[in-house]
Amino acid sequence: MGLLGTLTYAILGILIFWALISILGTSMRSESLEIAPFQIIWRTKKFINFIDRIGRKYQRFWKIYGDLGIITGFGGMIFVLYYFAKQAYNIIRPIKPVTMPSVQLVIPGVTIPLVYGLIALAILVIVHELSHGFVARSEDIPLKSVGLLLFIIIPGAFVEPDEDQLKKAPLRSRLRVFGAGSFANFVVALISLLLVNGIALAFEPHGVEIAGTIKDSPAYNVLQKGDVIIGINGMKIETLEEFMEFMNKTRPNEEITLTVIRNKKIINISIILGEHPERAGKGFIGIYPTQHWISKIGFDKPLTIVLTTFYWIYVLNFGVGLMNLLPVIPLDGGRMLIDTLTELSPKFGKAIGYSIMLISLLLLGINLIPAIRGFVG
Structure with missing residues (x-):
């Protein structure tokens, strides 16, 4: 079965699943459970005290952590724009255009392994959102809720700060909160890469x-x-x-x-x-x-499973963490860009920011062309 056939069956299975969820949705809804097309959200306040305790107890650490997130965030933003611009040129140039995708759609079971992909995605969103939460509380920004979600087939977690209080916070505090998520993903990616290289020595x-x-x-x-x-x-x-x-x-x-x-x-x-x-x-x-x-030491299958798991944790945390810094709202990179430009230039900052976003979306669209061609043959 080719990639297109696999994708067709995957889409059919997803549609059937969500059709059943829609039918049962009326009886499943509650104050904490929200069901929308292709999306299930469960909210709770149970873990807010834990996030508050960690964020407040180690406040100085999380502020330094947030500052590193700001530096990494803007550095990653510049890098991803440069990379997309370079690849876009290679894709559309008339002589020997690039046909290999520079951006790959993350679809567990289709473009990435199902089990390894879901494990890596779960770790990715948990560390990403917890970092937002810890840094937000270290900046005295309250949280409204935390929770879990399922978007199409991708599991996720979220920390929901009080947006009104977030908007009133100083620019540096906001940038710390926005940059913390991707910075956490890069830290996890680095740790995973070191573990992959260490385990690989046994092969x-x-x-x-x-x-x-x-x-x-x-x-x-x-x-x-x-x-x-x-x-x-x-x-x-x-x-x-x-x-x-x-x-x-x-x-x-x-x-x-x-x-x-x-x-x-x-x-x-x-x-x-x-x-x-x-x-x-x-x-x-x-x-x-x-x-x-x-x-070289036996245990081929267990070691291979561990190695492959950390490999995909590395790949997705690095790749998605970097993509999250693309200057497009609602991504963290877009929020960092708009808030910074608006603060620096209240009159023209927002217009400049949205212009950069349009360019970013155009570059992203061009970079997706090889990946889409791969699906349709």
Whole structure:
């Protein structure tokens, strides 16, 4: 099943789920539970005391933390605008435009793994919102509620500050609150990256795993997804680099013998290579190769699960944390930009801010073009 087919079934399942929620919604609604199209929100005041206690007890720490969030926030804003502008130019330029997506839609089970993605997203929103809450209380800004939400299929958490009090707070206090969320995501991303690198030391390369085959290629219906190539023509293959180096020396119609691990059994498979579609005179097998790893200390599956979990925690916290700094309301980056410009120039600040937002939305739209093309084929 292709990506478009998977997406179609995913959308159908989501629509059925929300249709049932809509039917049952009348009996489920309460003062603390709000049900809207594709959205469920549960509010409570139970955790406000905990957030208040942590925010007030370590007030000095959270103020420094918030200041670091301001610096990181504006730095991230400049970086994401520069990156989007650079990628937008590469996408729309007439000579060799970029076709790989610079922005990917986050859809658990479709564009990211379902379980790992949901775990990473849950951690992302919890640390993001708690940071907003802790910093808000350190700045004497009261909280109205905290809660959980489900938006389409993405779980979330939120801290709801008193907006009237937030607007009356000094600019620096507001910027601390806005910048704290993404800063928390970057801290979690850094910790996760260090853990990934540490766990990775327990692994060593052991062959080339086949992530898929190209239709009508020599490997199609011969090799299978999950096969691990550990040798070619009797030569041991451990790394992806060794595999690519060997294949770069092959020619069309050349027969090679692959030593493959399939279902924990070692088998030999002979394949006659085709001609590479983009490099005349070069052999072509037609697979999507990835590096295969095994643990040096055993416990391959548990370690792989832990490694993959922290990898996705790193990827989503960094990526979404950075996207949250795009200067577009209601994102934190947009609120930081508008509040700062309005404070600096009450007459022209808002107009300048909204102009930057329009440019940001245009750049985001251009950067999404490759990702959308990937869905529709």
